[in-house]
Amino acid sequence: MVSIYDIAKRAQCSTMTVSRVINNTGRISEKTRQRVRAIMEEMNYVPNHAARSLVLQQTKIISLLITDITNPFYTTLARGAEDAAQRLGYRLMFSNSDEDVKKEHEYIETVLSMRVDGVLIAPAGDQSLEHLQKLQLYNIPFVLVDREVPGIESDRVLGDSKEGSKALVDHLIKLGHRRIAFINGSPGISTARMREAGYLETLKLNDIPVNPDYMFETGYSQFDADPIIDKLLSLEEPPTAIFAANNFITLAVIRSLRSRELRIPDDMSIVCFDDLDPGYIVDPFLTIAAQPAYDFGRIGMQMLIDRIQGTANEPRSVILPSKLIVRRSSTEI
Amino acid sequence: MVSIYDIAKRAQCSTMTVSRVINNTGRISEKTRQRVRAIMEEMNYVPNHAARSLVLQQTKIISLLITDITNPFYTTLARGAEDAAQRLGYRLMFSNSDEDVKKEHEYIETVLSMRVDGVLIAPAGDQSLEHLQKLQLYNIPFVLVDREVPGIESDRVLGDSKEGSKALVDHLIKLGHRRIAFINGSPGISTARMREAGYLETLKLNDIPVNPDYMFETGYSQFDADPIIDKLLSLEEPPTAIFAANNFITLAVIRSLRSRELRIPDDMSIVCFDDLDPGYIVDPFLTIAAQPAYDFGRIGMQMLIDRIQGTANEPRSVILPSKLIVRRSSTEI
DNA sequence: CTGTTAGCGCTTTCAT
DNA sequence: ATGAAAGCGCTAACAG
Numbered sequence: 001m002v003s004i005y006d007i008a009k010r011a012q013c014s015t016m017t018v019s020r021v022i023n024n025t026g027r028i029s030e031k032t033r034q035r036v037r038a039i040m041e042e043m044n045y046v047p048n049h050a051a052r053s054l055v056l057q058q059t060k061i062i063s064l065l066i067t068d069i070t071n072p073f074y075t076t077l078a079r080g081a082e083d084a085a086q087r088l089g090y091r092l093m094f095s096n097s098d099e100d101v102k103k104e105h106e107y108i109e110t111v112l113s114m115r116v117d118g119v120l121i122a123p124a125g126d127q128s129l130e131h132l133q134k135l136q137l138y139n140i141p142f143v144l145v146d147r148e149v150p151g152i153e154s155d156r157v158l159g160d161s162k163e164g165s166k167a168l169v170d171h172l173i174k175l176g177h178r179r180i181a182f183i184n185g186s187p188g189i190s191t192a193r194m195r196e197a198g199y200l201e202t203l204k205l206n207d208i209p210v211n212p213d214y215m216f217e218t219g220y221s222q223f224d225a226d227p228i229i230d231k232l233l234s235l236e237e238p239p240t241a242i243f244a245a246n247n248f249i250t251l252a253v254i255r256s257l258r259s260r261e262l263r264i265p266d267d268m269s270i271v272c273f274d275d276l277d278p279g280y281i282v283d284p285f286l287t288i289a290a291q292p293a294y295d296f297g298r299i300g301m302q303m304l305i306d307r308i309q310g311t312a313n314e315p316r317s318v319i320l321p322s323k324l325i326v327r328r329s330s331t332e333i
Numbered sequence: 334m335v336s337i338y339d340i341a342k343r344a345q346c347s348t349m350t351v352s353r354v355i356n357n358t359g360r361i362s363e364k365t366r367q368r369v370r371a372i373m374e375e376m377n378y379v380p381n382h383a384a385r386s387l388v389l390q391q392t393k394i395i396s397l398l399i400t401d402i403t404n405p406f407y408t409t410l411a412r413g414a415e416d417a418a419q420r421l422g423y424r425l426m427f428s429n430s431d432e433d434v435k436k437e438h439e440y441i442e443t444v445l446s447m448r449v450d451g452v453l454i455a456p457a458g459d460q461s462l463e464h465l466q467k468l469q470l471y472n473i474p475f476v477l478v479d480r481e482v483p484g485i486e487s488d489r490v491l492g493d494s495k496e497g498s499k500a501l502v503d504h505l506i507k508l509g510h511r512r513i514a515f516i517n518g519s520p521g522i523s524t525a526r527m528r529e530a531g532y533l534e535t536l537k538l539n540d541i542p543v544n545p546d547y548m549f550e551t552g553y554s555q556f557d558a559d560p561i562i563d564k565l566l567s568l569e570e571p572p573t574a575i576f577a578a579n580n581f582i583t584l585a586v587i588r589s590l591r592s593r594e595l596r597i598p599d600d601m602s603i604v605c606f607d608d609l610d611p612g613y614i615v616d617p618f619l620t621i622a623a624q625p626a627y628d629f630g631r632i633g634m635q636m637l638i639d640r641i642q643g644t645a646n647e648p649r650s651v652i653l654p655s656k657l658i659v660r661r662s663s664t665e666i
Numbered sequence: 667c668t669g670t671t672a673g674c675g676c677t678t679t680c681a682t
Numbered sequence: 683a684t685g686a687a688a689g690c691g692c693t694a695a696c697a698g
Binding site for chain 4 (some may be wrong): 001003004005015016019020022023025047048050051052053054055056
């Protein structure tokens with residue numbers, strides 16, 4: 001591969017001159033600039049990123065770590081982040097932890113090794129604490145998106161999971177439901193805890209007793225809901241509505257209900273967080289608490305770049321509201 | 334950040350010894366190995382990727398370039414690629430060209446600059462020729478997935494678009510349809526050309542005249558199908574079935590039909606390529622030519638790494654068959 | 667306006 | 683078994 005050395009030789013000048021042309025720094029006569037430019041073009045010169053970042057001590061690369069590349073919530077978030085990064089002159093390198101703390105750990109190791117300028121991360125869960133502390137140890141700026149991690153003080157962009165949760169449950173109660181099941185993600189994830197809190201609080205406010213048989217904890221990824229639905233349906237008083245903590249849980253629930261020929265919402269109302277992406281859905285019918293996924297990414301990225309470039313000040317938190325969108329999956333009892 | 338220099342000082346040895354410990358090369362006394370290890374641990378040493386790849390002239394990074402991160406076909410492909418890469422000891426850096434040749438060009442520039450070991454790319458279109466030639470110029474191994482580019486000889490993993498197309502159209506004809514519209518992607522993309530060829534050939538085989546009014550070219554990304562549906566429906570003999578070249582075109586078509594209260598398949602049969610991802614779809618109802626997206630990524634990545642590590646031989650082509658899955662979106666006329 | 671020197675963090679080669 | 687020297691490609695700092 002051709003280096004500035006090669007092109008310096010051909011241009012009969014020093015590597016410094018070439019470097020200056022490349023970076024548009026210092027003062028150079030128009031004549032030599034032209035000459036060097038031409039030769040660079042002719043020889044197809046491409047700067048070596050490794051060499052440059054070695055001396056510059058910065059890479060202009062930001063790492064985006066999400067937990068599930070197949071979830072439209074995160075791909076939309078990624079889009080927001082990508083657009084913002086590009087606007088601000090950074091390249092994005094994205095990786096997918098698969099909701100797996102170990103995999104996340106490996107990626108953080110790579111990220112550290114590559115000395116990226118910053119990390120935008122949707123942590124796999126509370127156990128991400130360890131990796132995040134490692135980032136702190138090395139003073140690598142990072143911003144938490146979507147999920148927070150107890151013990152970590154940092155910039156973050158979160159949804160208002162509790163409020164969204166309350167809105168959904170409240171909506172069901174107003175429709176006359178009192179037997180509302182709640183299928184949650186792992187309690188090791190902050191959003192799951194907040195959503196549960198919203199659920200419990202709303203029941204309480206409406207004097208509806210909490211029924212432990214109605215509450216389940218699973219994962220946010222794709223899974224088989226049959227066992228849970230089995231249990232719910234075999235209860236003496238099965239629920240009339242299900243609040244699923246996210247879109248993928250909802251999918252599993254719907255699939256399970258359909259396989260039993262149960263109709264939504266006639267036989268069971270369903271509400272959840274996050275859309276199944278407007279793009280994929282032919283006929284949106286889910287009642288949801290919609291979160292502004294794109295803005296999660298966009299704002300998170302801006303905060304991160306602020307942090308990278310700016311003077312370090314207090315960690316900032318941005319809480320983005322979710323919006324209740326009532327559609328056909330929920331109905332009066 | 335701590336370097337091997339720092340830990341050499343602390344360990345009272347040369348940087349070479351430290352390097353040997355890190356890489357498990359050369360012969361080192363167990364005693365010093367232990368000592369160095371401990372100090373590395375204690376000082377939280379993380380190797381500097383840039384420095385290492387500068388001297389090694391390899392990065393162990395592979396770039397994956399897809400055209401639409403929101404399309405489940407590509408995210409599934411990405412998963413396949415990621416899994417294979419990880420298994421073989423490479424890191425993936427993925428980027429999204431947005432079906433935009435200019436954006437793709439920028440990414441290729443970055444990829445070149447980063448001296449990645451190889452590139453797995455679903456090219457935006459025939460115009461990607463220029464970038465790909467640049468990769469060839471620099472001897473950067475790459476594998477084309479999903480789409481080929483005229484003028485480029487290289488390893489590639491493609492679907493059998495023509496056969497899949499024939500199967501879909503044949504299926505419609507067997508159901509009694511003779512007025513079959515075809516809404517295609519851009520003719521600047523190889524898969525679109527093959528799909529059109531399959532469409533035309535199957536009509537011909539069945540003595541059905543080609544009606545230019547039934548044929549449209551749009552893009553593979555999300556768009557508004559209303560104008561096309563308008564035209565089709567205002568024809569004297571509107572089609573009874575639509576063959577949409579990919580999943581996103583189908584979505585647009587379905588949305589447009591629904592807004593007119595037209596039912597599928599009663600008022601219009603629909604078939605297309607690629608699933609709308611099993612994960613997102615509550616109730617799969619599309620008749621499709623399903624392509625093994627995961628394998629596109631997995632096999633492509635394996636070929637790429639073969640190429641990176643192995644001796645260079647003839648470019649290989651892998652053609653993956655698609656499978657006709659008949660569901661409810663198509664019915665007898 | 668341009669060049670020289672030194673060094674970023676690491677590994678290869680050759681000594682010892 | 684360990685170390686010294688040189689260099690990967692580039693730029694900051696200082697000269698001239």
